[in-house]
Amino acid sequence: MSKHRPTIADIARRAGVSKVAVSYALNDRPGVSPATRASIKAIAQEIGWRPNSAARALTHARADTVGLALSRPARMLGVEPFFMELISGIETELSARGCALLLQVVTDPAQELEMYRRWWGEGRVDGVFLADVRSPDPRIEGIAELGMPAVVIGHPSAAGTLTPVWSDDSAALRDTLTYLAALGHRSVARVAGLPELIHTQLRDRAQREISAGLGLDEPVVVHTDYSGEEGAHATRRLISSATRPTAVIYDNDIMAVAGLSVAQEMGLDVPADLSLVAWDDSQLSRVVRPPLTALSRDIPAYGSHAARTLLAMVADGSAPGFEDAAARLVPRGSTAPPR
Amino acid sequence: MSKHRPTIADIARRAGVSKVAVSYALNDRPGVSPATRASIKAIAQEIGWRPNSAARALTHARADTVGLALSRPARMLGVEPFFMELISGIETELSARGCALLLQVVTDPAQELEMYRRWWGEGRVDGVFLADVRSPDPRIEGIAELGMPAVVIGHPSAAGTLTPVWSDDSAALRDTLTYLAALGHRSVARVAGLPELIHTQLRDRAQREISAGLGLDEPVVVHTDYSGEEGAHATRRLISSATRPTAVIYDNDIMAVAGLSVAQEMGLDVPADLSLVAWDDSQLSRVVRPPLTALSRDIPAYGSHAARTLLAMVADGSAPGFEDAAARLVPRGSTAPPR
DNA sequence: TCACGGCACTTACCCGGTTCAGTAACTCCG
DNA sequence: CGGAGTTACTGAACCGGGTAAGTGCCGTGA
Numbered sequence: 227m228s229k230h231r232p233t234i235a236d237i238a239r240r241a242g243v244s245k246v247a248v249s250y251a252l253n254d255r256p257g258v259s260p261a262t263r264a265s266i267k268a269i270a271q272e273i274g275w276r277p278n279s280a281a282r283a284l285t286h287a288r289a290d291t292v293g294l295a296l297s298r299p300a301r302m303l304g305v306e307p308f309f310m311e312l313i314s315g316i317e318t319e320l321s322a323r324g325c326a327l328l329l330q331v332v333t334d335p336a337q338e339l340e341m342y343r344r345w346w347g348e349g350r351v352d353g354v355f356l357a358d359v360r361s362p363d364p365r366i367e368g369i370a371e372l373g374m375p376a377v378v379i380g381h382p383s384a385a386g387t388l389t390p391v392w393s394d395d396s397a398a399l400r401d402t403l404t405y406l407a408a409l410g411h412r413s414v415a416r417v418a419g420l421p422e423l424i425h426t427q428l429r430d431r432a433q434r435e436i437s438a439g440l441g442l443d444e445p446v447v448v449h450t451d452y453s454g455e456e457g458a459h460a461t462r463r464l465i466s467s468a469t470r471p472t473a474v475i476y477d478n479d480i481m482a483v484a485g486l487s488v489a490q491e492m493g494l495d496v497p498a499d500l501s502l503v504a505w506d507d508s509q510l511s512r513v514v515r516p517p518l519t520a521l522s523r524d525i526p527a528y529g530s531h532a533a534r535t536l537l538a539m540v541a542d543g544s545a546p547g548f549e550d551a552a553a554r555l556v557p558r559g560s561t562a563p564p565r
Numbered sequence: 566m567s568k569h570r571p572t573i574a575d576i577a578r579r580a581g582v583s584k585v586a587v588s589y590a591l592n593d594r595p596g597v598s599p600a601t602r603a604s605i606k607a608i609a610q611e612i613g614w615r616p617n618s619a620a621r622a623l624t625h626a627r628a629d630t631v632g633l634a635l636s637r638p639a640r641m642l643g644v645e646p647f648f649m650e651l652i653s654g655i656e657t658e659l660s661a662r663g664c665a666l667l668l669q670v671v672t673d674p675a676q677e678l679e680m681y682r683r684w685w686g687e688g689r690v691d692g693v694f695l696a697d698v699r700s701p702d703p704r705i706e707g708i709a710e711l712g713m714p715a716v717v718i719g720h721p722s723a724a725g726t727l728t729p730v731w732s733d734d735s736a737a738l739r740d741t742l743t744y745l746a747a748l749g750h751r752s753v754a755r756v757a758g759l760p761e762l763i764h765t766q767l768r769d770r771a772q773r774e775i776s777a778g779l780g781l782d783e784p785v786v787v788h789t790d791y792s793g794e795e796g797a798h799a800t801r802r803l804i805s806s807a808t809r810p811t812a813v814i815y816d817n818d819i820m821a822v823a824g825l826s827v828a829q830e831m832g833l834d835v836p837a838d839l840s841l842v843a844w845d846d847s848q849l850s851r852v853v854r855p856p857l858t859a860l861s862r863d864i865p866a867y868g869s870h871a872a873r874t875l876l877a878m879v880a881d882g883s884a885p886g887f888e889d890a891a892a893r894l895v896p897r898g899s900t901a902p903p904r
Numbered sequence: 905t906c907a908c909g910g911c912a913c914t915t916a917c918c919c920g921g922t923t924c925a926g927t928a929a930c931t932c933c934g
Numbered sequence: 935c936g937g938a939g940t941t942a943c944t945g946a947a948c949c950g951g952g953t954a955a956g957t958g959c960c961g962t963g964a
Contacts, residue, residue, distance in 0.1 A: 231686060233920055244944050249922060259942060276686030280622035281920035284949045289619070291667075303653055304646030304864075305848045311643040317670040326689065328630075329668045331656040341660075347570060347615030349950095350665065454852035483822075484852035491854050509644045510849070513793035513823035515830050525643075572950055583914050588952060598912060620950035623919045688920095 232275045240273075241266050252277075283349065292320065292536055293351040295330040295338040297358065302452055303331065305480050307508040308525060309357075312379070315529025316355070323537060325352075335360060339368045346374045352540040353377070355532060359384040360422045375539035377532050382547055384424040389539060390547040391532040395425065396432035398521050398553035399475075402503055403436050405555060406473050410563045411501065413443045415471035417460045417481050421449040426477070433475075446471060450481065457481025461488040465500070472564035473501035479510045482518050486560065497562035507556060516559025523553040571614045579612075580605050591616075622688065631659065631875055632690040634669040634677040636697065641791055642670065644819050646847040647864060648696075651718070654868025655694070662876060674699060678707045685713045691879040692716070694871060698723040699761045714878040716871050721886060723763040728878060729886040730871040734764065735771035737860050737892035738814075741842055742775050744894060745812050749902045750840065752782045754810035756799045756820050760788040765816070772814075785810060789820065796820025800827040804839070811903035812840035818849045821857050825899065836901035846895060855898030862892040 353375030
């Protein structure tokens, strides 16, 4: 028996028709009698025929694949559940539509753009996701120039001419600060992520404005690389500063856990001496003691929305942006009125 | 200017030669003069030509893509740094060779096999990785039947006729148990992962054998789904059992952190009352108090080795298996002699 | 001066599936 | 019973590259 994968020509030979008839039959297009169609389909089934994706891509200029390149170092990616959950949500949507995901981990945004150029030039993808938007971000303009469908996972103000899918961080922050203010906190610091990311900058600004609006102290914001080490270090600095805050918001949960450990090690009682809030919830927030009050979002759903938007863009040439639900504050044991 | 991506025909027209000459020139094959070659390359560069991957795939029957399907639920994947780090290591190797990674998150192993069948049938991938091998695992035989190059990320005894890339868990376990025995522990339990995974079973057996060899008590092993919740629950059970162990090994770090919290909450001092060891090290192990003694591996390197092996299989039809370094025990504050 | 070898390039056809423009045969209707 | 319309199907060409087998031209050596 022959090694090569069956083609429509093989089916045509066995069915005694031309390969065109086979193509029509298998694609449920008119032009073949029901009997012929059935027998062709039966043969295809029997010999295990699958359409060659390259041949298909060649004719309709469709790759049925979208791309995602991530430019954070491996150890950062590993520790943040965010991306894995996002990817898995993206997948859910894509696989339902028979679309594949091409993934690439690169070291910097310039490489990422180069990757996208290559994928697009080679016709490997029909569109891409863009995460971790910076300011300024050459990827935005680069992709717009290519005319490649792209969805920005981030706020519209960062998306340029591309289509954004985002959630309202400032609403989430408002809820959190209002809650902390109601508990009696006046000095709320934040251990933030990478300062060059637009979403960090938006959170920074929102925090200043909302704090001012609520009559809280001007917030101290410490920027980090999202690692536990820097989260711990930042917490140590905040605790030992002259104006020690009574509450700290962390931009991810690994830093919040690190902060909790540091606080306890320095003899502080959480939440009595220091309240902690983690931005983005995961199992981690629930397994430590006290469990962490967290800003919880359905990240897989966020990914699904992004994927749906991108597929719509690929199909129709454009699609409206999508605002996902804001993160929901889940109070747990790490927040309380200050002593 | 025309919308469509440039092809070699466009280059041929502009250079005043046939497209075959262009093909020869761009692929550095003899048959064109240096002058013509240079001018063709210059034109290609200028108009931003890239070889269409579908067309290429069609002629060489090569997709320049390998696949990885993961069948764990989204929330499990997110929380375990292992897979993200593995993927990023795989990527490092692949991208250096211009190969892409097709990723799919599915819900069960049967779906995973179906995915592999489809990818292979459609010519989308040249080979795949297989992770989380079970016993019995229909994927092994299914893939072997297809004749598709595949690397099993796991022990040779689980790989059937496929090529394994693995690390010696039993050596790592021996180091750990020897270390704990030297500290004076006699009762070492383990909070293990999914019991249907072969690698869990191998660890279980190794632990029994090594414990017996060292004269330790017959180990209590509790199986979980790797989640923090189940890790916490298992720890609670172990601590309140009649034969409370003096040390516990956890099959991942999120469970170890959960176990630490539970122990402290139940009034135990770690490490004086209970020593803890985490299998696989991440930032998490270092940010909690006390920091966790861990079995540390270079997971990205593990991924790179797997990728290199798979690429060799694709190129040569077969490749030898590869045994990666065993995990190294990194003692930290969570282990000490029992009270 | 002419056969020969090799260079530089072309023509023809392939990969696997899709599309377009036919072409028989059969049906319907006036 | 002849012409129009429909059905079921086929041949040729195409997508964007790649390969095998030429072809024409040049320089060289006998």
